[in-house]
Amino acid sequence: MRFATIRTGDILTAARIEGDRAVLVDATDAVDAYRRRDRLRDIGETDAGTAHYARVSPTPAHILCVGLNYRSHIRELRLPTPEYPTFFAKFASTLTGPRDTITLPRVSDHIDGEAELAVVVGRRLRRAGPQEATEAIAGYTVANDLSMRDWQHRTTEALQGKVFDRSTPLGPLLVTPEEVDDARDLTITFSVDGVERQRGSTADLVFTPAQLLSYCSTFLTLEPGDVVLTGTPGRTPRAAGPLVPGQRLVTAIEGLGEAVNPTAADPLPDTRPAWTERNPDTAMT
CATH class of the missing domain: 3.90.850.10 (Fumarylacetoacetase-like, C-terminal domain)
Structure with a gap:
């Protein structure tokens, strides 16, 4: 089986990928869909080619x-x-x-x-x-x-x-x-x-x-x-x-x-200080 985590706005939904179809299911993400794969309910469908794929496992513990x-x-x-x-x-x-x-x-x-x-x-x-x-x-x-x-x-x-x-x-x-x-x-x-x-x-x-x-x-x-x-x-x-x-x-x-x-x-500035300015007594060579 092939699962994905699909993002719609700020909402994540799991999908079962079948060729060019992404069948949305009642699971929060791909891992949840895998764990509940024998009791999933289809809730919609989108194009697998244009879907916005999120990271497969959104919040792993490790x-x-x-x-x-x-x-x-x-x-x-x-x-x-x-x-x-x-x-x-x-x-x-x-x-x-x-x-x-x-x-x-x-x-x-x-x-x-x-x-x-x-x-x-x-x-x-x-x-x-x-x-x-x-x-x-x-x-x-x-x-x-x-x-x-x-x-x-x-x-x-x-x-x-x-x-x-x-x-x-x-x-x-x-x-x-x-x-x-x-x-x-x-x-x-x-x-x-x-x-x-x-x-x-x-x-x-x-x-x-x-x-x-x-x-x-x-x-x-x-x-x-x-x-x-x-x-x-x-x-x-x-x-x-x-x-x-x-x-x-x-x-x-x-x-x-x-x-x-x-x-x-990167829109943020380069904030690296010169090492010798920050800590002159321990500057690396």
């Missing part, structure tokens, strides 16, 4: 992201294959819709996109084995982990470069596992103004979605609607330059659709 999970990316960085998954967290405020304009923050000088397969949790999960974790997956969707590299690399902790407001498109569709063979071998791409910057396959993942959910559930109780971003593939030879306002970003995963996000200039 968003966990995995670094170094594609063999191609690991080779690109000339790093050893990790023994355990490397995680960092995001917040619900970082999410945005798969058709929304992304404002590029003026306070960053180097912004990159990272295409990612996102896994959405369908039921509470705690200390789960791989089979239980597999059964807890509501579905898969498209994500892009826009990263403010200059902030990310200020310290050894990546968080500050990964959690800018409304910087992570999520959607358009929540596709249940049986529709895409548990996402075992899906092509994933990211392009900017029609020029491909990333291409990979989920077959290249080091840790599978079920393994990641099982591992996470060991230290954290996962809740319905939680999202795990599974990592990003390596770059193509044509990838070049940071993102700038006025571009068109397309993040696509085979069988899951694509997020199409224009970029815009």
Whole structure:
């Protein structure tokens, strides 16, 4: 099945996507529709091609992201294959819709996109084995982990470069596992103004979605609607330059659709103080 969260004004409604039809149902969002999929009531219909798609999971309790999970990316960085998954967290405020304009923050000088397969949790999960974790997956969707590299690399902790407001498109569709063979071998791409910057396959993942959910559930109780971003593939030879306002970003995963996000200039000022003016005794070299 394929579900979506549709925005009409300030109201969110779930829809079941059937070809070019978005059948509105009596659920608040795609995750709610998945959880109540056997007792949904149809309440309307709109054109799936022109619908305003909101983020698939509007307010997840947890968003966990995995670094170094594609063999191609690991080779690109000339790093050893990790023994355990490397995680960092995001917040619900970082999410945005798969058709929304992304404002590029003026306070960053180097912004990159990272295409990612996102896994959405369908039921509470705690200390789960791989089979239980597999059964807890509501579905898969498209994500892009826009990263403010200059902030990310200020310290050894990546968080500050990964959690800018409304910087992570999520959607358009929540596709249940049986529709895409548990996402075992899906092509994933990211392009900017029609020029491909990333291409990979989920077959290249080091840790599978079920393994990641099982591992996470060991230290954290996962809740319905939680999202795990599974990592990003390596770059193509044509990838070049940071993102700038006025571009068109397309993040696509085979069988899951694509997020199409224009970029815009930040209306807020650059408020970064010079480090030496703020704290001259501890200025970094």
